[in-house]
Amino acid sequence: MFNLPTTNIGGPELFVLEFGDIVTYFSPYTAALFVFALIFTVLAIVSRPERQVDFAFGGDAYYTKVVDPDLLRFQRFMAIACGLATLGAMVTGDVFNFTLFASMVGITNIGIVAAYRNRHVLNAAFQYGIVAMLASIPLFGGAAIVLASTGTLSMWELFGGAMAVPLIAKAFLVLGVMGEGMAPFYIAKAEITRAQGAPFILMVHVSSLLLFLRVTEIVISM
Amino acid sequence: MDVAYPVGLVVVAAAIIIGFTALVREKDDLHRILLTDLAEILALVLIALVATDLAEALILPGLVVGISELMAVSEVYIAKEGLRAPTGPPFRIEVMNSAPGILALILVAYGIVLSGFTGGVIAAVGAVFYFMCRGHTEQFELIETVSGYAWAFWIGAFFIFMFLPGYWFFGVMIAGGAILLKVMAKMSLVGTMRGGGPDV
DSSP states (O other), X not given: OOSOOTHHHHOSOSEEEEETXXXXXXXXXXXXXXXXXXXXXXXHHHOOOOOOEEEOTTSSOEEEOOOOHHHHHHHHHHHHHHHXXXXXXXXXXXXXHHHHHHHHHHHHHHHHHHTSOOHHXXXXXXXXXXXXXXXXXXXXXXXXXXXXXXXXOBHHXXXXXXXXXXXXXXXXXXXXXXXXXXXXHHHHHTTGGGSSOHHHHHHHHHHHHHHHHHHHHHHHHO | OOTHHXXXXXXXXXXXXXXXXXHHHOOOHHHHHHHHHHHHHHHHHHHHTTOSHHHHHHHHHHXXXXXXXXXXXXXXXXXXXXXXXXXXXXXXXXXXXXXXXXHHHHHHHHHHHHOHHHHHHHHHHHHHHHHHHHXXXXXXXXXXXXXXXXXXXXXXXXXXXXXXXXXXXXXXXXXXHHHHHHHHHHHHGGGXXXXXXXXO
């Protein structure tokens, strides 16, 4: 796209596992992203939600908030599922699998946000859900156009340079990932960063960031 | 790729424009969910336009992801609006007492003859109808167990394809039977979703 030699973007491959023409691989770039996602998934597994304290203004009194165990369990499950989907999106060597993992990140992000029962938070989660659903049109559409125009979904073959991927397919992929990874912007609108379950909210940001980094690599390399 | 593909793309583009215009104009949240679901069908249409075996295989995961997103958003909508299940007398008509046994038997038997995805759906319709009419007494564990084993058999059949291609017919039969059970188990859960209890 910017006349970059494609082999130099991700670096040399570290590990290759072939399933037919679909090749799962690690380059230094994706391996770094994978390790980053892995660290945060482990953090989501081992961390405990913070217990918040509200101080009564002008005195020594304070309230401690209790964390509902059911809510905690649901949020932690969603955070771990989000981490696993992100890990999958980092290692996959198939364009359609990447779009599926991106959609799964979108679903789990809705789950993480919607676990908190507050009207404003639920409103934001609803709006984000609509956007994430609409984003699956360009996301799957992009993968379908790649398949229609080149006859393969394997990144290994698409990155080779022999195939010409139409610009509209790349644009659709980026647009779709933008929609699925948009959760942090809605989070900022909602007051969820002040809600309980703070460590799990991190997963929303991490997954969104990593999805953007990965789709950038894919689109530039194709 | 003949002339059908570009024409189809143009039709889909027009449909996307119409759908998004409707979404911008619609203010009611429930209607927006419905419109979003309609718009998501267009993603499947884009995949289906490719019209190869691979595209056919890609439609199913696309559909599953779309449905799960729709369910998540619907749950958020229910929680947001504080909706509750309506209470009232259960729906009963005479045919719901007499028909379920024989109809379910016919449909399940025909589904087993068909096997595979189609057979699973046909058999599941019979099971759904039976559960809806006769009620259900907590057979969820059994259904889940059967579904889990069927999934394992399905994956095992794929390993046969990969490592022992000579036994492909054996693999086809295992995969066909397992996917029949899997789809049937998944869909028969739908029949139990109307509030529970013996009277539907």
